[in-house]
Amino acid sequence: xxxxxxxxxxxIFGLDQPMHRQFVEFVQGVxxxxxxxxxxxxxxxxxxxxxRIVPTLLLGGAAILLNFxxxxxxxxxxxxxxxxxxxxxxxxxxxxxxxxPSFWLGLVLAWLVGIELGWLPxxxxxxxxxxxxxxxxxxxxxxxxxxxxxxxxLSIVTIAGTMRYQRAAxxxxxxxxxxxTARAKGVxxxxxxxxxxxxxxxxxxxxxxxxxxxxxxxxxxxxxWVFAWPGLGxxxxxxxxxxxxxxxxxxxxxxAGLVVAASLLTDxxxxxxxxxxxxx
Amino acid sequence: MSRILDVDNLRISFPDGGSGRVxxxxxxxxxxxxxxxxxxxxxxxxxKSLTSLALxxxxxxxxxxxxxxxxxxxxxDVLGLKGESLRRIRGRRIGMVFQDPMTSLxxxxxxxxxxxxGVRAHFDVSRSEARRRALTxxxxxxxxxxxxxxxxxxxxxxxxxxxxxxxxxxxxxxxxILVADEPTTALDVTVQAQILEVLDRLRDTHGMAVLxxxxxxxxxxxxxxxxxxxxxxxxxxxxxxxxxxxxxSHPYTQGLFASVxxxxxxxxxxxxxxxxVPPPGAWPGGCRFRPRCPKAFDKSETMPPLLPxxxxxxxxxxxxxxxxxxxxxxxxxxxxxxxxxxxxx
Amino acid sequence: xxxPLARAWRDPRxxxxxxxxxxxxxxxxxxxxxLADPLAQPCVLTCRNLPPxxxxxxxxxxxxxxxxxxxxxxxxxxxxxxxxxxxxxVTLGAAVGLVAGYWGGAVDAALMRLVDAALAIPRLFxxxxxxxxxxxxxxxxxxxxxxxxxxxxxxxxxxxxVLRLREETYVRAAEALGANRRRIIFRHLLPNTAGPLLxxxxxxxGDVILLEAGLSFLGLGVQPPTPSWGGMxxxxxxxLVTAPWAGVFPGLAIVVTVxxxxxxxxxxxDAVDPRGA
Numbered sequence: 001x002x003x004x005x006x007x008x009x010x011x012i013f014g015l016d017q018p019m020h021r022q023f024v025e026f027v028q029g030v031x032x033x034x035x036x037x038x039x040x041x042x043x044x045x046x047x048x049x050x051x052r053i054v055p056t057l058l059l060g061g062a063a064i065l066l067n068f069x070x071x072x073x074x075x076x077x078x079x080x081x082x083x084x085x086x087x088x089x090x091x092x093x094x095x096x097x098x099x100x101p102s103f104w105l106g107l108v109l110a111w112l113v114g115i116e117l118g119w120l121p122x123x124x125x126x127x128x129x130x131x132x133x134x135x136x137x138x139x140x141x142x143x144x145x146x147x148x149x150x151x152x153x154l155s156i157v158t159i160a161g162t163m164r165y166q167r168a169a170x171x172x173x174x175x176x177x178x179x180x181t182a183r184a185k186g187v188x189x190x191x192x193x194x195x196x197x198x199x200x201x202x203x204x205x206x207x208x209x210x211x212x213x214x215x216x217x218x219x220x221x222x223x224x225w226v227f228a229w230p231g232l233g234x235x236x237x238x239x240x241x242x243x244x245x246x247x248x249x250x251x252x253x254x255x256a257g258l259v260v261a262a263s264l265l266t267d268x269x270x271x272x273x274x275x276x277x278x279x280x
Numbered sequence: 281m282s283r284i285l286d287v288d289n290l291r292i293s294f295p296d297g298g299s300g301r302v303x304x305x306x307x308x309x310x311x312x313x314x315x316x317x318x319x320x321x322x323x324x325x326x327x328k329s330l331t332s333l334a335l336x337x338x339x340x341x342x343x344x345x346x347x348x349x350x351x352x353x354x355x356x357d358v359l360g361l362k363g364e365s366l367r368r369i370r371g372r373r374i375g376m377v378f379q380d381p382m383t384s385l386x387x388x389x390x391x392x393x394x395x396x397x398g399v400r401a402h403f404d405v406s407r408s409e410a411r412r413r414a415l416t417x418x419x420x421x422x423x424x425x426x427x428x429x430x431x432x433x434x435x436x437x438x439x440x441x442x443x444x445x446x447x448x449x450x451x452x453x454x455x456x457i458l459v460a461d462e463p464t465t466a467l468d469v470t471v472q473a474q475i476l477e478v479l480d481r482l483r484d485t486h487g488m489a490v491l492x493x494x495x496x497x498x499x500x501x502x503x504x505x506x507x508x509x510x511x512x513x514x515x516x517x518x519x520x521x522x523x524x525x526x527x528x529s530h531p532y533t534q535g536l537f538a539s540v541x542x543x544x545x546x547x548x549x550x551x552x553x554x555x556x557v558p559p560p561g562a563w564p565g566g567c568r569f570r571p572r573c574p575k576a577f578d579k580s581e582t583m584p585p586l587l588p589x590x591x592x593x594x595x596x597x598x599x600x601x602x603x604x605x606x607x608x609x610x611x612x613x614x615x616x617x618x619x620x621x622x623x624x625x
Numbered sequence: 626x627x628x629p630l631a632r633a634w635r636d637p638r639x640x641x642x643x644x645x646x647x648x649x650x651x652x653x654x655x656x657x658x659x660l661a662d663p664l665a666q667p668c669v670l671t672c673r674n675l676p677p678x679x680x681x682x683x684x685x686x687x688x689x690x691x692x693x694x695x696x697x698x699x700x701x702x703x704x705x706x707x708x709x710x711x712x713x714x715v716t717l718g719a720a721v722g723l724v725a726g727y728w729g730g731a732v733d734a735a736l737m738r739l740v741d742a743a744l745a746i747p748r749l750f751x752x753x754x755x756x757x758x759x760x761x762x763x764x765x766x767x768x769x770x771x772x773x774x775x776x777x778x779x780x781x782x783x784x785x786x787v788l789r790l791r792e793e794t795y796v797r798a799a800e801a802l803g804a805n806r807r808r809i810i811f812r813h814l815l816p817n818t819a820g821p822l823l824x825x826x827x828x829x830x831g832d833v834i835l836l837e838a839g840l841s842f843l844g845l846g847v848q849p850p851t852p853s854w855g856g857m858x859x860x861x862x863x864x865l866v867t868a869p870w871a872g873v874f875p876g877l878a879i880v881v882t883v884x885x886x887x888x889x890x891x892x893x894x895d896a897v898d899p900r901g902a
Contacts (some may be wrong), residue, residue, distance in 0.1 A: 101839065103836055104875075114868060115869075221753075255747055
């Protein structure tokens, strides 16, 4: 490209303006709901980002589901079996999983399950060989198969927090007097732990949801990149690699937006679930 | 004999922070009779709450009930029960009312649910039937407008009402024995009398035995049939209530009476018992009250057993023996203690 | 100050964590001196992507470099970045927290708004934004950036502690005696926040190692040919099928290091917090 063409392109993208002006224009654009255009792809950032939200939500949703079922259950187990060998082993395992880089784990799983064993696909969200007009069930299963490894990776590296939080929350609740009342009534131990204990240990877990969403968003950048999952994370990673600033800004803004939305949701959930908050 | 509970030589131990154990309940024995109230009286730290928890095997870990203890509920050996059979006596044969109703009720379930849960834990009834029984119970414990209260949450009720709910929960499975651990401590004075009334009434209607645990001598008079005074993990005096109030014999009991202000009679100085209750690890050898006892003498260095002082009246003190510098029971009949309603000049 | 450390040492988790960390630090410090040069390519064509063997305990990478020595050198970089960045974060956090907590008022309000806003954006994205603009940032800049994005939580923590400590009797006594501000801050407030700060620092080291590795994996962190654990995993990605072992060792190094840091940090946290586990 000639120097003149480069200069023209720079002018179109506003790159010839000083940095602070670029930022101001960006903010003005955001207010107008216009996030500019991607440098690399030429498409409006808004559109590009919008098309990637669903896959990220799908991945994040699957990871959260795994986290808040398996993680919750393991945390309860740890609390009930506090001090036993099982408790200690689970603690170390969860700390080890937290210490694992998500991208590395992704590669290991991809190689092990995808390449060596060949059980699951390791790239993308859908099989490129699948016909466009295939029945939706087949398509859904295909997406599901592609979802397994990335979701597993993401939840393994974030499950430690869930387990630890749940364990601590339940231990706190189990030492409260009304647990003694329940036992004295002759309620079965299982009902004591789950109906009386866990139900009250739920509130801190809601806070956890708000705290862990940012982690999920961050983790998804690496996991999506490794598994070529077409979500916001890989969009951001790719944009960064090609220095596509407007796209990076757009993705970052959306990430922040998701996090804020999550805290609002958790506040709402609190209000709904705690009768003390509701009636006061 | 309508004896339904026999506790014999109950000892409960806890780790002492090192490798040994301490015994906050050290050889407690008593019996409960149908239709009668036994009051277990003592200051905080004497082991009375732990004793009551032991009846339901609710002693918190790492505490444990020691070998040699016996708790018999009719034909059942409570200490030998495990799992499901243990669960079945909790609530169904022994019901418990806990001290602080605000923290003893689950905040996220309605009052009705919590009572109904007690019913359904032991009776195979439908939800609606359990709810109906819960309503009946609320009426029985004297809660105004019970139908509305059924769906209330604990935080929406006053302290007195919450305690009534606790009693209703304790009764939900129709137990033979009711254990009330400081049922009025967390309540206003005016409400206390009402709650005690409820307990008495229910005892009579259902023919239950009641174990009333308290530090307050005041609520014992006129309500309990029998009193056992506890100090430092042991029972130090036991007698029918009137007998105890007339002739408190153990120096500790006498001290307790002397430190309670009286409405009638001349205004006297209150005389608190000097010193403070030693913790389980720091008990002196021999009689545990010795360091604070104004009547301690050389034999106090040996642990006294429970000795008779009058009809159905025993105390853990060597002074009960006529040979020991005291004249035994007679000595105390002469109004030797400051709180007797003596009409001696 | 020494007491929590001693207690953390007595805790089996703390001891294991501390020992392993020390071993890794020692390996990182000494290793590159005795092992082969991480940049050397002695047999460019013949020893690419060799599996682990006696000569190359971790194998060789795509450019025929010995992986073991690269892991050791990478350790130097990763640990150095982590320690320095965390040091910066903790210092900034303590400073801001002290100012906000002690001066209060509008200053406090403004600073906390800033913290709230900053905490809304995941740290990685903040760094992505800046590093996208700043191409090929040198390691020093990397440390500065990571450090500058990590003080928010610590700042809030210290502020909370300061607010609490201000109400303590001995601080009020000092104020009543006319002690000047600096004295109060340095003699009374700061030492009492040392415990939580140390915990935050230890746990922060693990987080930074993961963060830096991630950035290097995306090509934004430590730039080649300087070895870094994340960068090595990036290289391994392209030879995943032919040489799967290449990425295993740097990843394991990360796991072990972060795990030990967290174990020690946990033990420290239990030692510092009077409530206990």
